[in-house]
Amino acid sequence: MSRIFSISKPDTARSRRHPLLRIRYQLAGGLLLAIGAPLLARMMLEPRVLFSINIQVTITGVIIAHILGYMIYRRLGSFPGVANFSTILPAFLLGYGLVFVAIFFLRLDYSRFQAATSFLLSILWYFSLGMIVVRQEVNRLALVPFGAIDRLEKVDNAVWHMLQTPELDSASSSTNSASVQGVVADLRADLPENWQRFITGCVLSGVPVYHVKQILESLTGRVEIEHLSENTLGSLNPNQTYIKVKQAADWLAALIALIALAPLLLLVALLVRLETAGPALFRQERVGYRGRVFTVYKFRTMHHETHSQHASRETAMTQKGDPRITRIGRVLRRSRLDELPQLINILRGEMSWIGPRPEAMALSRWYENELAFYAYRHIVRPGITGWAQVNQGHVTAVDDVHEKLHYDFYYIKNFSPWLDLVIVMRTMCIMLTGFGAR
Incomplete structure (x- = not known):
């Protein structure tokens, strides 16, 4: 899916290229295939199966599960750097899993054949759609030639068409309003009156108009902070309710994981002690939630004499x-x-599963002196993994840390279970590939 449409998802421009790019056709086709095909197969063997309470419960559950899975799929696909295909399986596993776990606990009878077949057909449908989208869906955006639009030159996952006159037809000889998905402008620039009228006309005609910074965030997954006033109205203040819910879920998951992984933890500790002299655990003071200093625990990965808490x-x-x-x-x-x-x-x-990585005190104090707004990253609990880690890996240079800060701000601004789920999926891939490790 186009990452641009995480901001808004108008169907007008896309529908002229391919009907299956429209949300209602995607969902309707998925429901018909996921429900209709297995039901027809059962009716061929048992014509009156539709009157069974068992089947009626299953169909109702499948409809809810399919719609829920599709909503999760669309929501996860709105984040930058998320491959379209990679979100299909976890999204529908979560959707179908939640619904049929609820059916199980309610002790309702349901058809396992109908449920399993519907799940597999849903996956097949959206994988097939994904192949069409990859070929059809390209971010084509027209640029209003005023203000700070030069920053977009570094973004290569879109086709940019510079407008010469305040008309969409002027984007290029091969581009017209049917293929342009939106207009990008620096809305803080002093635009001439005719260009202001053009932008207003685009909005009234249903063509999306995006601010430069909005597009940069959508396509790169980074929030650039240049002035304190840009945090006005709490745009970087995370949802306090989700902070509390997440902390409770973190605690419960950590308790279960600690019990389940106890044998592995003991084995790793033993291997660390056998290889080199010194303790199995490394302790270090780091800066965490709201700037509080705490002691972080890790398995020791360096020779003991080179490890130092301070x-x-x-x-x-x-x-x-x-x-x-x-x-x-x-x-x-x-x-x-x-x-x-x-x-x-x-x-x-002191920590969460997901959040900005906590830095050692020496590094944190240095970064605070070198980088403006660095301390803002302490507004949420630090995590074992985070948005910056799955995008950058391990960094140490000041310029890289500055970029990491932009990723941290994106996470804080988009603080939600959806982004956390994306980070979990990408972390699992990283654990298999070793991306960014040092």
């Missing part, structure tokens, strides 16, 4: 190919298993 800025940074890292430490870092002891920090309320 490290300087230079020694707190892990460089690529760092000679201090042990052999078992490299495996733990690549698989992210060295982070597992932070389950203790989650149980103590």
